[in-house]
Amino acid sequence: MYAQMIKSEATSDDPEKLAAFQARIDAGEKIEPKDWMPEGYRKTLIRQIGQHAHSEIVGQLPEGNWITRAPSLERKAILLAKVQDEAGHGLYLYCAAETLGVSRDEMTEMLLDGRMKYSSIFAYPTLTWADMGAVGWLVDGAAIMNQVPLQRTSFGPYARAMIRICKEESFHQRQGFDIMMKMCSGTPAQKQMAQDALNRFWFPALMMFGPSDAESTHSAQSMAWKIKMNSNDELRQKFVDQTVPQAEYLGLTVPDDTLAWNEEKGGYDFAEPDWDEFFEVLKGNGPCSVDRIATRKKAWDDGQWVREGLMAHAAKKRAAKVAAE
Ligand code: 3HC
Helix, strand or coil, X not given: CHHHHHHCHHHHCCHHHHHHHHHXXXXXXXXXXXXXXXXXXXXXXXXXXXXXXXXXXXCHHHHHCCHHHCCCHHHHHHHHHHXXXXXXXXXXXXXXXXXXXXXHHHHHHHHHCCCCXXXXXXXXXXXXXXXXXXXXXXXXXXXXXXXXXXXXXXXXXXXXXXXHHHHHHHHHHHHHXXXXXXXXXXXXXXXXXXXXXXXHHHHHHHHCCCCCCCCCCCHHHHHHCCCCCXXXXXXXXXXXXXXXXXXXXXCCCCCCCCCEEEXXXXXXXXXXXXXXXXXXXXXXXXXXXXXXXXXXXXXXXXXXXXXXXXXXXXXXXXXXXXXXX
């Protein structure tokens, strides 16, 4: 179905309809699934929402890895709840994408065969308990920075899904910062673990916002359609400005010698991440890329019988209903 949609893309956009559609967007109206929309808009949403959904699901892996090793029952319960929240986020987002005419099965197949991506951050390993703090603080912090504006995105189901997701992500960020506070007020070895986690996650967290505006292929059109509300560099700057004082509060050092407050721009000057590394990660060459997709594939294959069982049950119920009518 998705493939057919892409084929029809070139023929379906007549200029009058396009202008009327853009006027609706400019007036701040929400676009709903049954409304007319340009095929490019539909495709971009499927790509972005699908990639976002995959990120929530794949994002469970680096943290799920620590549930059995959390240092107390309380930390275990909190981490378990957080990882379950991420599953929920993935499901809302898959549902939002499905309203655009793509199935969850198709999106998963596209993730597994490399046609769709997930966030680069999850191609990195979580090596110590302090990484759970750094992930919550920095990764969920970066996610919120990107996702709060998406509550005002033009596509109704996406905007509405983001409201609940953002509330939960805020809790995730706070729990990460709380782990960091505990580690930083602990023994010198614990504080060093926190510093090490910040050292490893700082630049990958900056990469989450995507390539620089000059390199971003989709930003201009996506911002005109209000699929994205801010450019990649704008959000990266806001994230740095918000996070540096938090690192100072923790007594940690951001691993960037060039970091300096710039009075004139009212924000920090900071070093760019290694973009070559970023593009390698996108090609599937991150430290955990192969493992992440293999794990998702195994879960997908292992769940085949459950999906078949549910479909058979639904078909049986439908047949019984028809017979009773
Ligand atoms: N990881 C992987 N791919 C990325 C990326 C990243 N961090 N940043 C950019 N890319 C890809 C884009 O998908 C695009 O590739 P494609 O054409 O093959 O799809 C290419 O790099 C060029 O980048 P653009 O800037 O042109 O792409 P976008 O306009 O789509 O912007 C984005 C990228 C800012 C990530 C945007 O897609 C977005 O805002 N997405 C919604 C939010 C999202 O996906 N968040 C995931 C974060 S993790 C998360 O939420 C889990 C939580 O539990 C922490």
